[in-house]
Amino acid sequence: MQMTLRWFGSDQDHVKLEQIRQIPGVQGVVGALYDVPVGEVWPKEKIKTLKDEVESAGLTLEVIESVNIHDDIKIGLASRDQYIENYKQTIRNLSEIGVKVICYNFMPIFDWLKTDLHFQLPDGSYTMKYEKAGIEKTPQEMVNEVLNKSNGVVLPGWEPERLAHVMELFEAYKDVNEEKLRENFKYFMSAIIDTCQECDVKMAIHPDDPPYSVFGLPRIVKNREDLDWLMTSVDNPYNGITFCTGSIGEDPANDVVAIVGEFAKRDRIPFAHIRNIKFLNQTDHFEAPHLSSEGSLDMHAVVKALYDNGFDGYIRPDHGRMIWGEEGRPGYGLYDRAIGASYLQGLWEAIVKQGKD
Ligand SMILES: [Mn+2]
Numbered sequence: 001m002q003m004t005l006r007w008f009g010s011d012q013d014h015v016k017l018e019q020i021r022q023i024p025g026v027q028g029v030v031g032a033l034y035d036v037p038v039g040e041v042w043p044k045e046k047i048k049t050l051k052d053e054v055e056s057a058g059l060t061l062e063v064i065e066s067v068n069i070h071d072d073i074k075i076g077l078a079s080r081d082q083y084i085e086n087y088k089q090t091i092r093n094l095s096e097i098g099v100k101v102i103c104y105n106f107m108p109i110f111d112w113l114k115t116d117l118h119f120q121l122p123d124g125s126y127t128m129k130y131e132k133a134g135i136e137k138t139p140q141e142m143v144n145e146v147l148n149k150s151n152g153v154v155l156p157g158w159e160p161e162r163l164a165h166v167m168e169l170f171e172a173y174k175d176v177n178e179e180k181l182r183e184n185f186k187y188f189m190s191a192i193i194d195t196c197q198e199c200d201v202k203m204a205i206h207p208d209d210p211p212y213s214v215f216g217l218p219r220i221v222k223n224r225e226d227l228d229w230l231m232t233s234v235d236n237p238y239n240g241i242t243f244c245t246g247s248i249g250e251d252p253a254n255d256v257v258a259i260v261g262e263f264a265k266r267d268r269i270p271f272a273h274i275r276n277i278k279f280l281n282q283t284d285h286f287e288a289p290h291l292s293s294e295g296s297l298d299m300h301a302v303v304k305a306l307y308d309n310g311f312d313g314y315i316r317p318d319h320g321r322m323i324w325g326e327e328g329r330p331g332y333g334l335y336d337r338a339i340g341a342s343y344l345q346g347l348w349e350a351i352v353k354q355g356k357d
Contacts, residue, residue: 001306001348003341004063004316006030006332010053014328017057023338025345028060030103030316032067039070039083042090051097063271063314064094065103065242066206069188074108075172076184084188088195095199101270101314103242105206106185108176108217109169112209112247117330118322119286126322128331130210130250132283139170139215170215178218182229185220189234196238202270204240205230207247211254223251224259231268244273246318249297252282257301264309272311274302274344275318287319287331290340303347307355317341 005020007013007029020026031050036042054061067090070083094102105111115134118126176184189203196203211222220226227241241263249256263269276295278288288295306315320336322328 001311002027002062002314003345004028004030004314005337005341006065006316007054008032008329008332009034009050013332015332015334017054017059019334021058023341026059026338026341028062028314029054030063030065030314031061032064038068039072039086041086042067042093044093044096047093047097061097062099063101063103063316064099067091067094067102067104069104069106071108071169071172073188074106074181074184075176076180076187080184080188081191084191087188088192091192091195091199091201095201099201101202101204101240103204103206103271105208106181106221107208107219108173108181109166110214110217113214114330121286121321125336126330127287128319129280129286130284131280135214140167173217176218178220181218181220182233185230186233189239193234193236193238197236202238202240204242204269204271206242206273207244209244209247209250211247211251223248223254224262227259227263227268231263231266237267240268240270242271242273243269244275244318245297245299245302246273246275246277246287249277250285252279252296256297257305260302261305261309264306264311267310269306269311270313272306272313272315273318274299274315275320275340287321289321289336290317290343299344300347300351303344304351307348307351315344317344 003025005026007015007020009031012034020029031054033042033046033050051061073080073083113135114128115131116129119129120126205221207221208219213219221230231239243260243263245256248254248259276288276290276297276299277285278295279285290299292299317337317340319331320333320340322333323336326333326335
């Protein structure tokens with residue numbers, strides 16, 4: 001197990017590499033280039049610059065989150081072949097600087113969705129919350145709300161200029177149902193898998209967040225059956241999962257511990273996001289501190305399922321709260337994630353040592 005922390009780069013992240021270096025046990029950062037348009041090849045020089053910066057702080061850069069998938073690949077347009085060639089070149093370029101895992105998602109149009117980025121808990125800290133009622137509207141209503149900066153839905157990563165085109169994207173996806181999206185996933189993964197193997201770079205798909213359809217859009221990474229289909233469709237260890245306990249756990253029907261154990265055993269989890277959530281009811285939740293007693297997921301059982309099934313990949317504590325007056329990117333403060341990293345490593349140490357008795 002290698003503990004890591006996500007880092008958004010020196011010009012975009014209020015957290016410094018030097019601070020991450022001081023969290024006990026954290027060996028590396030999970031990074032990305034944020035100024036390369038989706039679909040284009042990540043230039044070698046820029047990747048090398050990022051790697052040098054991270055390594056000079058005494059940390060490693062072996063996991064990338066994310067290299068995003070162009071919509072034409074997810075929609076299945078003829079132009080996808082060029083974007084797939086670009087993706088393969090990006091894999092080659094990343095492998096040259098020692099990257100081992102690429103996290104990505106296959107969600108149409110929207111990345112993760114929360115309805116409140118500053119939900120205050122009784123202890124005064126701030127966290128993110130999701131309420132299903134907050135997104136029960138048409139895409140156009142939703143877009144209008146966001147453009148008007150109302151108190152409605154907040155969509156991280158959605159700049160106004162992109163939002164202006166969101167209805168065109170909905171139009172482009174109108175014939176893409178789950179079956180078609182699965183076909184397009186298989187086409188993409190089949191096309192890149194040899195390159196992944198040659199370069200020793202594992203692809204790790206992030207589950208859909210939330211793990212069910214929103215705005216009528218298809219979702220294919222929601223539960224055990226979906227993960228099984230994805231892994232079987234291109235049956236190769238380089239086609240893997242970023243196991244996100246929060247995303248999978250947001251559907252109370254998903255048995256997170258059983259699913260993480262199964263896919264660790266199948267050697268298909270090169271990377272894990274560990275966070276806890278607390279259900280408010282069947283559909284709504286907030287992101288709780290990592291500690292089992294603070295949320296609805298049993299973190300000990302999750303970590304034990306990883307250990308017992310031979311997990312030897314990368315872990316990062318997923319979103320944390322904003323505590324001690326820290327301000328910055330919601331979910332990505334320093335302090336609560338550092339506490340999460342320490343807690344998860346404590347669980348891991350106890351499980352390893354018990355296992356040796
Ligand atoms: Mn995650």
